[in-house]
Amino acid sequence: MKKTTIFVLMCVLLLGNTLNVFADQIVLKNGDRITGKILKKDGDKIVIETESAGTITILWAAVERVASDEPLNLELTDGQLIKGTVETVEDKVEVETVDAGKVVVEKEKITTARNDAEQTKYIEERDRFLNPGFGDLWTGSADVGYSLTTGNSKTRSFTAGIRAARETTKDKISVYANAVQASNSTTGVNVTTAKALWFGGRYDYNVNEKLFAFGSADFEIDSPQLLDLRMVFGGGFGYRAIRNENTQLDLFGGAAYNREYYKTGLRRNSAEVLIGDELKHKINQRMNLTQRFVFYPNVSDLGRFRAQFDASLLTDINGWLGWHVTVGDRFNSDPVAGAQKNDLFLSTGIRVNFGRTAK
Template sequence: MSTLNLKALPGVCFLTAMTLVTAMGDQIVLKDGDRVTGSIVKKDGQTVTILSKNFGAVTLKWDDIQTVKTDQPLNVVLAGDQTVKANIQTQDGRVAVEAPGGPRVVEPGGIVALRNDAEQRAYERFRHPGLLDLWTVNGSLSLAGTKGNAKTLVITTPLNFARVSSTSRTTAYFNSIRSSATINGVNAQTANAIRGGWGYSRNLTSRLFLNGFNDYEYDKFQSLDLRVVLGGGAGFHAWKGKNGTLDLVGGGAWNREKFDPAPKAAFTRNSAEAYWGDDLAYKLSARTSLVQSFRMFNNLSTTGQYRMNFDVGATTALTKWLTWNVSVSDRYLSNPVPGRLANDLLYTTGLGFTFAR
């Protein structure tokens, strides 16, 4: 007759407990018979992300899932933007939502989204951000120069701020260039321009939005002491894909320009304008992103005159915060001060930084 080894009992209990713990977790069975066990992170559209015990984060298609059963309650979004905290389990091809207020059974397509608590907090922060939340800052300070027979120095400081939530977008920018050259003992400035401003847009529907903006500009070699533009209008989200967005905008603006074309007397021009253009953001690769903006301002006070603004930039992430930036900023004025060119181009490249909160 065999006897129970009491010394081995703790080890047996430990192994049994570990087996039970391992068996716990959210369970997903695919239509091809594969099984994934872990913790469901989210369902976004037709994509389900589960943190697997053996394979890390795994992405699955919702339509490829045969059955699903959760071990811990998730934030379940149902049709009509109703969110409940509940476990879910597939029953006869439908999904049982075991909510505290009473269970219900819905079709698989009735599950709009799933989020664990961390994803839900991030979602709520995105929908109702604080004043300092969701800001992304990109910028750089670039220096270039020579020393010898000729001395030159070029300083550029592009900065961009963006705050994007589910209902609004706030942006601000600052760009300047200052350069000088000394040749044969004679020093002279060769460029001195500053551009800056801000913009705000708010969604009315999933496609339509209202926007407003305020721009400032100084350009010594265009004899422009200050240009102030205040405008607003409406826009249309023409395209939104996995790698980018395209918005079309249009509206009206008021433009005040003060010129000082010495030795001639300074003068000021005020004009109403109609504007139209586009904003494009596109992810070229996992590390490189492209942004482009175009605006045409047609003068309504003096017909036939116009301005054009074109900006494009690319950012490549070298590390988490260090980037390589390239930007081009072009301004065209159909009626410049006599003796000045109609077009001014500002381009910069160099190392920069990015910061997100």
């Protein structure tokens, strides 16, 4: 009985050592050793799945040695693809391939490394991005805000908005809709102080990496402005002035046709120039700023002009939820009688992000 127990214990220990031998390993420069299954190495990070600590992400610069039992798909800085088990020897990485035998590469030349499952997901995502269906690649956000006062003052305000974009290497489709409703019943009579709806979209076609052509359609309804409907159809060219990890700035210009219908019965048609910019800036890991400004000088009636300005500051709560503060301004130099030239609004509320971009 005693011999049987010893034999069982020896088998368990041997099996445990065998499992450790045939697991992937990452040894850090500080001496820590992590055992598990290497999933991928993208950019400056490597990801390993462990049995006890789950999935761990490690800086590639902190890695001293790597050894994999399962084949990894490696891509080098020169675009070369290699597949095989890997083991670090000094500053080199030895890749044991099926066809070419042992291949030695420098550690710094490895841009990506993925196991077969991650490589399959990457190829599927890449193909989806290069040949997407119309329902693919959409990203965007939706916001809502509400405020209420009661007692000596009785006011209500509601704001909502949604925006979405589908961007590929060839073109970009973007759509939006924003609404605001506000009322004041302090005197006992409910008075609408704001009631407006803006919606539209734009199509961008990439001429090259910097230059794009666009066509746009924008619609506006604004009761306090006595505006039943404004339709603006435009087109022109844009220039990507800044494109980096933290900042994107587009400058654009062109021409537009404006058709307006007012509650007074007035109908106006006009040709306009359009000049504008769009800015996206990442302030830090949790805060982002977006801004858009468009200026419409009227060429049918010189001296008249319109301007639109929107800016939002978003603070991320988690990956899909955030808190936003948004300011918008709509200016018309020649409103109809009884309407003000300027509409300014400020709103705050939650924002929900949806969709994802392809890697």
